Amino acid sequence: MSVPGRQHLAELVSRATDHTVGVDELLASTEPLTALGVSSLSLLRLADALEAEFGIVIDLADRTLYTAGLDGLVTLVRDLGASV
Amino acid sequence: MTAPLTAPRTAPAGEPLPVPFTGGRAGEAPLTWGQRAIWHAIRRTAPNDHYFNLGRVLPLADRGTPVDVPRLTTALTALMERHESLRTRVVTDYEGDTRQQLHATGTIDLTVHDDAHPDALLTELVGRRFDYAEEWPVRFAAVRSGGRITHVVLALCHLASDGHGAEVLVRDLRLLVRRGSAGPACPDTPYDLAHRQHSPAGRRTSAASLALWERGLREVPPTMFARPVAEPSTPRWWQGRLVSAALPRAVDALAARHRVSGSTVLLTAAAALVAASQGHPAAAVMPIAGNRAGADRHNLVSTLSQDALFVLRMPDDPATTFTGLLADAWPAALAGYRAASYDPADCDALRERVSRERGTEIHPYCCFNDMRLVDRPPTARPAPDAAEPAELRSRTTLDFASKEELVACRYCVHVSGDSTALTVTLMADTVYLPPPAIHAQLRAIEEVVVSSAFGTPPTLAQLPDLLEDRP
Numbered sequence: 303m304s305v306p307g308r309q310h311l312a313e314l315v316s317r318a319t320d321h322t323v324g325v326d327e328l329l330a331s332t333e334p335l336t337a338l339g340v341s342s343l344s345l346l347r348l349a350d351a352l353e354a355e356f357g358i359v360i361d362l363a364d365r366t367l368y369t370a371g372l373d374g375l376v377t378l379v380r381d382l383g384a385s386v
Numbered sequence: 387m388t389a390p391l392t393a394p395r396t397a398p399a400g401e402p403l404p405v406p407f408t409g410g411r412a413g414e415a416p417l418t419w420g421q422r423a424i425w426h427a428i429r430r431t432a433p434n435d436h437y438f439n440l441g442r443v444l445p446l447a448d449r450g451t452p453v454d455v456p457r458l459t460t461a462l463t464a465l466m467e468r469h470e471s472l473r474t475r476v477v478t479d480y481e482g483d484t485r486q487q488l489h490a491t492g493t494i495d496l497t498v499h500d501d502a503h504p505d506a507l508l509t510e511l512v513g514r515r516f517d518y519a520e521e522w523p524v525r526f527a528a529v530r531s532g533g534r535i536t537h538v539v540l541a542l543c544h545l546a547s548d549g550h551g552a553e554v555l556v557r558d559l560r561l562l563v564r565r566g567s568a569g570p571a572c573p574d575t576p577y578d579l580a581h582r583q584h585s586p587a588g589r590r591t592s593a594a595s596l597a598l599w600e601r602g603l604r605e606v607p608p609t610m611f612a613r614p615v616a617e618p619s620t621p622r623w624w625q626g627r628l629v630s631a632a633l634p635r636a637v638d639a640l641a642a643r644h645r646v647s648g649s650t651v652l653l654t655a656a657a658a659l660v661a662a663s664q665g666h667p668a669a670a671v672m673p674i675a676g677n678r679a680g681a682d683r684h685n686l687v688s689t690l691s692q693d694a695l696f697v698l699r700m701p702d703d704p705a706t707t708f709t710g711l712l713a714d715a716w717p718a719a720l721a722g723y724r725a726a727s728y729d730p731a732d733c734d735a736l737r738e739r740v741s742r743e744r745g746t747e748i749h750p751y752c753c754f755n756d757m758r759l760v761d762r763p764p765t766a767r768p769a770p771d772a773a774e775p776a777e778l779r780s781r782t783t784l785d786f787a788s789k790e791e792l793v794a795c796r797y798c799v800h801v802s803g804d805s806t807a808l809t810v811t812l813m814a815d816t817v818y819l820p821p822p823a824i825h826a827q828l829r830a831i832e833e834v835v836v837s838s839a840f841g842t843p844p845t846l847a848q849l850p851d852l853l854e855d856r857p
Contacts, residue, residue, distance in 0.1 A: 334645065336645040336646075337645055341647065342647045342649070342720060342723070343678075343679055346679035346720065346723060347679045347680075349724060350679060350680065359594075361721065362717060362720040362721040362723075363717045363718055363720075363721035365713070365714075365717055367717070368645070368713075368716065368717060
C-alpha cells in the first residue's frame with residue numbers, strides 16, 4: 303500500500319486549475335498554493351477531487367490549505383488517512 | 387428520422403411568430419435544489435416576483451453576414467432543443483407537491499420589432515412575471531433595422547437559469563446564429579441532476595453541507611438588523627448604487643497582497659461593517675454560491691446557485707485592522723461556498739429547529755451576490771502613485787437605482803463591473819436602513835477597501851465612524 307506522493311498531488315492541483323498552474327511549478331515551489339495563483343474555484347475543485355480519489359473529507363476552513371504549500375497538502379492528505 | 391421543421395419565413399413587425407421545436411426527451415422529475423431554492427424565493431416575493439427575471443441583449447449587427455428572420459428562428463429552434471431547462475415548466479399539484487415537467491415539443495414565440503430600442507424591449511420583457519405552469523421560462527424578441535436582425539433580446543425566468551447559465555445561453559445562441567452549431571452540449575441536465583440529488587449519495591452531500599449550517603446557525607446572532615429605526619419609505623425597499631473606479635484597483639491590490647479572492651475582500655468589508663454598525667460579535671451573511679466547480683456542470687443552463695452561509699467572527703481586540711480579518715475570512719468563505727449544495731427544504735427545517743431551540747427566529751436577512759463571472763487570481767499591478775486613488779475616488783457616484791414593493795430580505799449587496807469600475811448596490815428595507823444609511827454603508831465599503839489598499843486600514847473600533855452620515 304503506498305501513500306499519495308508529491309507528484310500525484312501536484313498533478314491533481316494542476317488539473318484543478320485547468321493547468322494554468324503547472325505541475326513542475328508546483329513541485330519546485332515552497333510557496334502557499336494561493337501564491338502560485340490557485341483560485342477559489344480551483345480550491346473547491348481540488349477538494350472535490352481529493353475527496354473522490356482518496357475517500358477523505360477536506361475541511362475548507364482548515365488554514366493549512368491556504369498557508370502550507372504542496373508539501374503541507376501532502377501531509378494534510380496523508381494525515382486524513384489517504385492511501386492509494 | 388422526422389423531416390426537419392420549416393423555419394417561419396415572414397415576420398410581421400410586433401406580431402408573435404411561433405417557432406417550433408421538437409426532438410428532445412420529455413418527463414417529470416423533482417425540482418433540483420437550485421430550482422427549489424429559487425422557487426421558495428419567488429413565492430416569498432410574489433406578486434413582485436418579476437424581480438428575479440434575468441435579461442440579456444445579444445447584438446448581431448457588429449460583424450459577419452447579415453442575419454435574417456429564418457436564420458434566427460432556425461437558431462432558436464436549436465437552442466430550445468439543446469437546453470432542457472428552456473423546455474421545462476414548474477407545476478404544483480393539488481397536494482402542494484412542486485415538480486419540473488420536461489416537454490419534448492412545442493412552439494415559442496418570437497416578436498420582431500422594426501427599429502425599436504433593445505433596452506426598452508428588454509425592460510418590457512423582464513418586467514412581467516412568468517406563469518410557471520403555462521409559459522416557457524424564456525421570452526424572445528428581436529430588433530430589425532435595414533432589413534437585418536440587429537439584436538436579440540431575451541428574458542429568462544430564474545427557474546430556468548442563473549447568471550452563469552444565462553451567459554452560456556447567450557454564447558450558444560450567438561454560435562448557433564453565426565455558425566449553425568454550438569459544439570457539444572453540456573453532459574448534465576436539470577432532469578438528471580434532480581434524480582442524482584434525490585439519491586442516497588445526493589442526500590449524503592446535502593447532510594454534509596447542512597452540518598456546517600447547523601454549526602453556524604447555533605452561533606450567530608439571530609439576525610443582523612433587528613431593530614426598526616424608521617417609518618418605511620415609499621415604496622419600502624430602496625436600492626442604493628455606488629459606482630467606483632477606485633474599487634477595482636483596491637480590491638485587486640488587497641486580494642493579491644493577502645492572497646485571498648477579490649470577492650472575499652468585498653464580502654468581508656460588507657460583513658465587518660454590518661457587524662460594527664449593529665454591535666454584533668459576529669456577522670452572518672448569505673453569499674450566493676455558483677456551485678459550478680464540478681466540470682460536468684460548468685456549462686449547464688440551469689439555476690445551480692444557492693445561498694451559502696458566511697460567518698465572520700469579530701476579534702475581541704478593537705485594534706484589529708480590517709486587513710487582519712482577511713486571513714480567517716477566506717477559509718470561512720470557502721467552507722461556506724462548499725456547503726452550498728443542499729436540499730433547501732431540509733435547510734429550512736434545520737433553521738426552524740435551531741430557531742425553536744434558541745427561542746427566536748434565526749435568519750441573517752443579509753445577503754451578498756458577486757455577479758462578476760470571471761474567476762481569476764488578481765493581477766498584481768504596480769502601486770498607484772499617491773494622488774491616483776484620490777483622483778479615482780473623486781469620480782465615484784452614489785444614487786438610488788431602483789425601488790421595490792417587496793423584497794424578502796433586509797440587506798442585499800450586489801457587485802458587478804470590471805477592472806475599470808465596480809458597481810456595488812445595496813437593496814435594503816428602509817425600516818431598518820433608511821435611505822441615508824444605505825448610502826452610508828456603500829460609502830463605507832469603498833472607504834474600508836480603498837484606505838486598506840492604499841492608505842491605512844481602519845481598525846474595528848473605527849468602523850462605526852465610517853458609517854456616520856456625511857453630506
